[in-house]
Amino acid sequence: MSEYQWPDPATRPLLGKRISRVDGPVKVSGRAKYTYDYNPDGLLAGKILRCPYAHARITSVDTSAAEKMAGVKAVHVIQGPGTEIFWAGDEIVGVAAVDEPTAEDAIRAIKVQYEVLPHFVSDAEPPKNIAPDSGPISRDEFDDMQDNQVPDEQLIAAIKTKGISFHPSEKFLKGIQDEGTDAKVIAALRSAKYIASVMSRSPYKETAVQTTGEPDKAFASAAAVSEGLYGASCITHCCLETHGMASEWPTDKDMTVHISTQNLSGIAGQVAEPLGIPAGNIQVLQQYIGGGFGSKFSPDRWGLTTAHLSKKAGGKPVKIMLERDAEQEVAGMRPSTFARVKVAADKDGKLIAWESRSWGTGGMGGGGTPPLPYIFEIPNQRKQNIAIATNQGSARAWRAPNHPQAAVISMGAIEDLAAKMNLDPVELITRNLDLTGKRAQTYREELPIAAEMMEWKRHWHPRGDKTAGPVKRGLGLSLHTWGGRGHNSDCDLTLHPDGSVEIKMATQDLGTGCRTIIVIVAADTLGIPIDNVKLLIGDSRYPVSGASGGSTTSGGVTSSTRRAAVDAREQLFAKVAPALKAQPEELEAVSGSVRVKGDPGRSLSWKEACSKIGAMPLTIRGKNPDKAKPPDLTNSGVGGVQMADVSVDTETGIVRVNKMVAVQDCGLVVDVKTAESQVLGALIMGISYALYEEKILDPVTGRMLNPNMEFYRLAGISDIGELKVHMMTGKGYDDRGVIGLAEPPVVSPGAAISNAVANAIGVRVPFLPLTPDRVLAALEQGGAHASL
């Protein structure tokens, strides 16, 4: 029986060590070619004319002047007269021209007339009495309900009573079945009544009140109750490489696509369907991607437009990369979430009751439902969520969808309760870890480590820094969790008779270190240096691997690579055994050689060993999951703890992060170096959304006021303070298998920083980002929000 399980620490030369990312040199030298850099001879520049109104109906489109312009090679009307447009920046017409200036001129020459309709872009607190919503469930809402693990019975009841506004295709149903959706839910979808979605008059969609236990009784018996207002505003993904795609038609029926995507293996199908060509005729390519963060899973309308334009231009390559303003306005947004919360504890500091009314917007789709209360399964709960449909480009998955917002709300409420009880929040949280379920032991081990790294006991003080001077200092913390099970992945590993090893996989490296961990696993298993492994990714003609979303890539690609490499090693041993006068099971592959265990003298160099394969190379397919080749090499469910130390200038309202610490579990860490980078990056991205980032919509025009990078502010190198990361490893972690790390560490920074600010200035600043105006307003109100 082959030994697929991850090796013990003693027998893994590369796994779990600190290894520099293998694509580092090509990136630092500027030689890495991104989709934006695709620049073949004859490339046509594509541009999109976008709707300037947040809600309008197109009355006429006149492209005649543009079509006559010299240098314009194709014009494609994306949405024509009569179409209702629901957000500013939506795509109306695409053009392709010999260069960008010409394409820009052509866009300006197009005349589109609109009937402007009333828009709504406010995500302020909804009124108390909202007419009940009986409208059908949209695809987005269904996805949200699944993401938020709405119980099956509830999901089925909602589908039966409300109907659905989408036609679930067999492919879609198969997809959700593969993801573990219950057969009863699928049956309910199949038999659901189809109701065409009508724009409801009310932008508010209220969920039913969910009640667990006896919240009223619990609140009445509580020793302490805290009420407050918490939340996080809409932010954008702000990928540095904007979304974009290039299409070309080498023949009438074959397409080549270059695209900035997190979903290389899934793009061909999405392009093929609307174009009416077989997915197999489309080759999708991408070597490097300049950020995705959850916003790049589809070809999008602009991508499909490049295909239409290219076809009209005789198959020549047409590339559209979004301008920065379009990127910010329509190509990715994290829903806002706000909540009024009441939380209670008994005299022992045990959380006993939770009540929340939450709301937020994710664009026309409404918004996500935050998993409240976060982490802690408080026994008595009453909660309700209101999704607000607004006229703006739809939300996309933003790292750990809904979790950062839920953490800000829940951890803020619990911190305020601790302050009210005059308890150190670490103490209150520790007393309630049993409520965190499966991850309780992880948090129990992580909390003291984080506290020591932060010197929590030395620096923490009860709410409100009482020292003199305008600058106040405080500490805060937050906990988080995520799934992160490895996705489906196929890996082809080829052993060449000359000893070289080649791996092919249609995956993508978002900068997470995906390439590096694949190569580490293969080289570790085969006992060869990582330079001996040639890795080929980024081409849809390679074996299929899942989309990089939800922290699923690390577990998926390492598991399929491990199985391929173990099988390759076994087959090699079978070929080599006679030469070493041994049985295959007596052999081992270590330090660049194949040798007899316990008898290093009977050894062949890796190259000599591979020469025994014969004249032809040997290709082995590894898969994840693969029940025939146990054990399961990946797992789900991680825990993390973060703490923040901030200074707040109470005269200017400016918040500075002095220090953050992150203690993170992700099962078996394949490469400590890139794993730490992932966590450090999440802390920095967290500081950015905690203090600076906000997608600001103008209520008058319905347009984004800061669709750029000077007023949509990211954290810079001077904003980050000291950052410390500790990865949990060893027993209890390594043996769980590989679990993804992209989402979890980005969940807590906003909550930890918000809590540190409350601890510093003595009042809660309700909403992220914690901008100077919000800090000063909270100070002026003297914490009125925190004690509503």
Place this chain on the structure above:
Amino acid sequence: MKDDTAQKPDSNAGVTRRDFMKISGIGVAVPLVLGPKLVEAAGEEVAVHGPGKVPITLSVNGRKLTAQLEPRVTLLDALRDNFNLTGAKRVCDRGACGACTVLMDGKTVYACAVLAIDAQNARITTVEGLTQGDSLTPVMHAFVEHDAQQCGFCTPGFIVATTQFLQSHPSPTMEDIRHGLSGNYCRCGTYNGIRAVALASGGRQS
């Protein structure tokens, strides 16, 4: 420290942005001509290029590169689209993020905020010009060693900025780094590694 002072642009350098502002209100139909046309604007004679394509010669990484470009084309777009030097990235396209940082006569500039026609008499160095073949500079090695990159899209801009910064600050303090490298943004969050690069490189040199 190596500090090349910018050469004074000669009269063939085309219209500067300031001059362009002065004359932008004038509705003169300018035909496609090879040389600049002189117009009277605000009491001065100003050379007008375009609006059609004009020959532009740039000195990039020690090579003379020529192309027919409209005067509105930025240095960044000329480098990327015409000369296939794609190391400098187009991210914000308006001088806010630093991803397009290149050296002009030894000083860092945002290539998206310089017109190609205005860059003709400067010595331009892009990230590609810092190395030859597959070699890496010490700063690049340090970026790999300290894992100061994730998706890598901001990295070439940071490499150019850090290279120039370490030349002018051979032993930087944390405060120097906070100021000197704050002209570049990263979205993945690689600043911790970049800080380590700057501190370590400085340590080696001091």
